[in-house]
Each structure stands twice: as structure tokens, then as C-alpha cells.
Amino acid sequence: MSPVDREVRATTGPAPLAAAAADAALPAGSGSAPGTCPASESGPEPEAPSTAGAAVDPAPLTGTALPAVAASASGAGAALRALARRAGGPGGLLAFAVLLLLVLVAAWPGLFTSAQPDISDPVHAFLAPSTAHPFGTDQLGRDILARVLYGARLSLLLGAGSTVLSVAAGSVLGLLAGIGGRWADQALMRLADVLFALPPILLALLTVAVLGSGTSNVMLAIAVAFAPGYARLVRGETLVVRRSGYVEAAVGLGLPRPLLVVRHVLPNALGPVLVLATVGFGSALITASGLSFLGLGPQPPAPEWGTMLSEGRNNLANAWWTAVFPGVAITVTVLAVGAVGRRAQARFTRRTAR
């Protein structure tokens, strides 16, 4: 556990504030060490504790000092604490904050850097991280921080788009298999078995090989690769819900079948799937980055994390920063989404549990 984490857990007072502050410092580019980024799960952060100390007034929080600190915490602090509780502890709040920041970056990358992502400057190629270029520059002298920030939009779009596509396709197929009777079920599930026999990345590669490379084709390819998993889950949930007491009760009320499916079966079967989709988003993002890494995704010079990683790997020996920062961006995003997804899952199971 990192020092930040420990401190966050040890304090009940304004710790989330500190965490948020430490976190806000990350992608905005104040850090220079590679370990700055991994959010809640890993990585010692040399300067993070001091950031925390600066944000919170009494630097070393001892056990006896705690009540006083808690008492002095303002209404905002209390609100933050309530928020942290809802998010499932300070770790969850951190993950939510990272996610919010990523969305902001994807929407308005210009707010976070003045540099342009696609202006080459060969004179300043392969500059190490410095105050002028916090993440350094690549082989064409482009600012890597700017490319990472501007790349967020494309990378997140790839992950989100392909997740939405695969959940939609999987839900429709799974629901059909679940309510369509034995023939539809057998046909669809055997098809899913065939698709399951191939690793998702291979399936995605195959699809791209047929459709050709490009952003939208990568999305489709990932949707094809992940849809069978969602289909099988939705089918299982549909079968459970179909046999539930409340569907039986609705049958007893004489509800026509389409109404029954739309009103009771579908919403209840989809709940766990939507929760799983947040976790699946991470896998989709990684697969998308993998395809981009292989040169099958968005084509250069478009900034995209997987593509950047692929370009940077040739220079790893002399300019590590060209590959490390896009890689860290992918890691942080996947971790944050995964953490939020898991918390959503926990909340969901608690809500539906007896």
C-alpha cells in the first residue's frame, strides 16, 4: 500500500480532500516521476504525501489530533466525507475523481495544456521530460503530454464505443436466447460457443483483417469479440428472471408477453450486465490499444494511446518517455474504471441481496 493510501485510510477527516488534491496534481503534469500516475492501486509516490500535507493543515495526523481535525472540518469536508462513503471509501472517491478528470480531458484537452499534439518540431526531438515538456517530446518533437491528453478522446471513445456496441449486441442476442425457446437458445448459444473458442484478441484481429483497419472497424471488431460474453450473461440472467416469483406474479395478472419482457424481464436481467460492462470497459480499452499497437487502429499522426505506445517502443532504449506515458495513461484509466466498476458491482449486489 502506498503512503498516500495509508494516510487516506488512517484519517477520517479531510483525507479525501488530500487525496483529491494529490490526484489533481497527477495528470495535470506537475509530476515527473513515472510512478506518479497509478491511481488507487499501486506505485509509491515520492511527492504525494507532501502534497497531502500541504492541502491539509496539520501535517502529521496523529490519532489524538483526529477529533480536533474532524471538528474543524468545514461543511464542505463533511460533504466530501459523505461523498467518499457513497463512493465506497477514499479509494473509490479517488477512482471517481480520476474518471471525472479523464472525461474532462477527453472533452476539453486544450484546458490542460497549451501545446498542440500534432505540430512537429524536429529540432526538439527526443527531449527528456522538463518543465517545458513535462512528458518530453517524441521522434518528431511533438509534446507527449499534449498527445496523451488529446489522445484521451480517441482512446476513451474506442473503449466506450466498443463496450456500448458489444453490450447492446450481446443483450439482444442473450435476451432472444433466454426467451426465444429451445431452438433460438440452442442456435445462439452454439454460435457463442464457437466464438468463445477463439481468444477475444484473435477474434478482433480476424474481424479487422476482414473489415480493414480504422477507428470504427476496431470498435466493431471489439464488439464482435466481447458480445458473446455479454450474450451468455444476459441469457443466464434472463432465465433466472423468467423463473422468478415476480414474473410469475405478472403472468398471474395476465400481462401480455411483450409487456412482461419489457417491463420485468429486460430491466432486471440487464442490471448485472450494465455493472459488468464498466469492468468490461477496461478490457475493451486494452484490446483497442492492442489493436492500435499493431497498427490496425487509428492511423498516425492521430494521437491515440495504443498507437503512441507502438511508435514509442522503437525508442525505448534512448527515450523511455515516448512509450511510458501513454502506457501509464492506459493503466490509470483501466484501474480507475475497474475500481468504479467493482464498487458499482458491490453496491448492486448489496441492493438486490436479501
Add this chain to the structure above:
Amino acid sequence: MSLLTVEGLTVSFGPQRVVRDLSFTLDAGQCLAVVGESGSGKSVTARTLVGLAGHGAHVAARRLEFAGRDLTALREREWRGLRGRRIGLVLQDALVSLDPLRTVGAEVAEPLRVHGTVPRPLVPQRVQELLADAGVPEPAWRASQFPHQLSGGLRQRALIASALAARPELLIADEPTTALDVTVQAQILDLFAGLRDAGTALVLISHDLSVVARLADHVAVMHAGRLVETGPAEQVLNRPRHPYTRSLLDAVPGAHAKGARLSAPPGTGLPPGPDGCSYAASCPRADDDCRTFLPSRDALGSLCHHPLSQAAAATYARPVAVTVATDPAPPPTAAPLLEVVSVGKRYRRADGADHHAVHDVSFQVAPGETLGVVGESGSGKTTVARIALGLVEPDSGSVRFGGDRWSGLSERQRRPRRLRVQAVQQDPLGSFDPRWDVERLIGEPLARTGAPRGRARREQVGELLHRVGLAPELMRRRPIELSGGQRQRVAIARALAPEPDLIVADEPVSALDASVQAQILDLLADLQRELGTALLFISHDLGVIRHISDRVVVMQGGRVVEAGAAEEVFTAPTHPYAKELLAARSGGGAR
């Protein structure tokens, strides 16, 4: 000196005290029954006596002695030497309490090995003896089986055998027969009685007063962690002093006529202070004294400012509803509402063989009457309920409802008439869409009847809630936020919404506490009187069936073995199985 002495036992979890100032003693060869509803602290008491009060529990007592040893000072190591060896524990659910990956024999052998009471080579033989003593037939074969291969009754016996393995002087049984059928329950109780007579001291935790009456020498009644009444079983069960004990006894549906009320009249509803009597809010006799302080225990062991007088208690009479309808049940010869004619239903079992869930079952339900269907688990009651509801198609025979065909219809033909038959399930929570609040749940059937939307419908939902005794404020709650009794009331309100001719209730009260069960049974009886709805009431509980039914059908192994007017069936059963069932229920009587 007593074997077990408890004085001033208090168990708290954080600020919440779940057992308060509890005192009793127990001698060898005696049985003490601890009675109370869920949340009264009786299970925590049982666990505390074996040092398993639970995580975060704080146990304090002036005296807690077992065979001269101070239990409060025991360390975990010493507890392990005592537990299983000198104090045995039997829990309610044997399927959960037995390790699914080990054979029954290994389970029973464990205490023998751990405590080394029997030489190692003799262990298998001893295991078989123990199983045989616990009433397990063919013990050698059963010892090699896994828990899931045994029936519920055999599992419970295996669990008792393992608790008795090291010949403990004290046996603590927490609801040991609650999950069992009546006939099996009777066998287990006989087993306990034999142990007690052989000198084992027994602490029996139960909510079922009929079980208690058969076994206990002393009864301790708990309410909200306090012992409100204690004394010899005969005295407490026949001449209760505390109003709470009285309400528990009243709540037992049994040899009392249909129409008698089970639930106590409502109390003042004023909450007691921190030192007041915990029952004050629901007690009809409560006054300001009750709410502010507790009296000292009287000579007869009751903790009450206003105990029922011995004279009143002696002429122990059940309050009868003022508006009781004395008109006899409509004769079944009147055009029947539901007519089931020799229906059968087979299911294919996992091994491919056919299993006859229901075989040649016939009965009728007349408009406005209550037909009780009683039987043990596996007797086909639930399949009958589902056939009546039109959810299961019978393989043979026919069902008619309201004079028209009800079986052999397509869903399209059946759908328009479905609202005339409504269901109340054992587990109301499972029959509610978990995303919906009460207003939507009750509003759905109203919408099916074409009731207007919006305000008018909300008012209708409010009326239905009022009718089942719920406050309209509950409309916004989701079912998971309601108590068990409230949920069942909502389920009844939903079933009433389309004004059906017949309500099929499958074990509607089995998951509820005795007092809540009493309220729900009263509610069903009241509603039936007001609305004239016919009721097909299915239960394993003979007392409940006797209380609510006009006529009764007894089922065994998928067949109807006895049918007739409730009083005839209960007073003069003709079929051997019906006799056995009734004997199992009433056997022994209070000691």
C-alpha cells in the same frame, strides 16, 4: 448445586444490548425452553453459553458457571476443551451446519477424535452406535453418505449425533426442529426427551410453543433481550402472568374455532423510555409506570407492573371477534368456483424416472369459503396451488373455474380471466419486482383492470394499503425496505387489487413470527368476511389450517388421503396418515 447458573448476563454489540440482565439455573436431567420472537436475543443467549456470542460481542455476567467452572474467565483454548465435549450445540439448519465435503460418519467422528474420549480403533464403531441412538436407520450405510444424500430429518439426527458424540452434560439446541415436517419433528423431540430422561440437561431455544410444551420443564420468555416471565412449564403455558406471554399463547392457531382472533388488541403505541418495559408500546395494560421503570420480579417469575391475575389466567379464555360470522360455510354443493377433477402431474427426475408430483387429486372450492390444503414437504401441495393458478398444466384430469374450462387453455384464452384468481406466496419479497416501490407494485394489477392513472390510482392504492392495515406513507418504499409482515400485507393488497373471486395462498405465514402470523391470519379472515373472496390456503401447519379453514384436504405423496369439514377432519380423522399427522402435532401435551 445447579449444573448451569446464569446470573445477570448481559450481551451487547457496541451500544446495543441484545441480552439484558438474564438469570436462570438448570439442573441435570432438566429442560429449559427459551421462548421469544426473532430479535428477542434467544439465539445470542444460546451461543453465549458455548462461548460463541459472535464477533464484537461484549459479554458480562455476575455469575456464569457451568459445573462449578466460571465461564466468564475462560480463554478460547479452554472453551475448545469444553465445547463439544461437555456442552453440545445443535443448530437449526443441518444442511448448513454439516460440512458438504465430508461424510456424515466423518462429521460425527470429529468430536471423538478431537476430544480423544474414545480409543482410535473404536471410533467407527462408536459413530455407528451414536447414529443408531439418534434414530438413524442403517447407520453403517448412512455414515458413508454425504449430507446432501440425506433427508432433512436424517441430517438433523446426524447433527444431533455429532453433538452427542462426546456425551456432553449440557445440550443446547437452537430451533432444532423448525425446518422439519411435523412427523419428523415429533421423532426428534422424542429423541430429546429420551436424552433428558437419561440425565442430560437441555436448553431448548424455540419460537414454537407446541414444541416447548412437549419437552420443557421450565420456560423462560424473552422479549427484547429481557426475561419477562419464567417458571415451570405448566404454570407459564397454562396460567401466564405477563401480557406478552399471553399474546404469544393467543397467537398460536390451534384447537380454537374459526373466527377466534389470534392477535392481541393493539396497545397504546407510546414508546417506552430507556428503563421502561420493552413491551409497553404493544401492551394493552401499559401505563406510565411501565414506560418509565421496570418492577422487580414477582414471586411467580413475571416482570410486570400489571400481571394477569391468577383468577383471570385460570379462566383462560380466548378473545373472540365481536363480528364473528356464525353462519355455516356455504355448502359445497352450491355451484363450485374452482373444480379440480382427478388431476395428475408428472415431472421427469434427474435420473430419468417419472415422479408423480400430484396423482388423481380432486377437490372443489365454493365461492367465499376457505379450503385448507395440508401436507408435509413433497406432498404435492405447491403443485396443486400452481395448477389452481393456471401456472402449471395438469397432465391428466381437468380444472374448471367459475363454471368454465381453466385447464387445457392457451395462454391467450386464459389471460383475460387471470385477474379473477390471484396468488399470495410464502416469500413475498421474491414475488415483487425488486426495482419497484409499493405504489407501482399495487398499481400494476389496478392498471390491468383499467383503473385510471395518476392521482385516482394513487388513492386506490392508498385504500388498499389501508384495507390491509398499512400506512399510506409506505407507498414510496421498495419491498426490501419493509418488514416481513409488511411485505406479506403488501402482497395481500396486490392480490386484492383486481377484486378476485379466489386467492390462492401458498404457505403465506410460514416465514413469519408467531405474533405477525397471528395478525396476517386475522387479516385474511377479516378480508374474507368483508369481501367474500374464496381462499385456497396451503400450509404444512396443522394449527394454521385448522384455524382458517372451512374444509380441509390432507395430502400425502401427491394424493388426497382425507377430505372433509375442518372440525370433522381434526376431531375424527379416518385415514391412518391423517391420524399420525394429528398425533404428531398434539402428542404428549404439556408436561
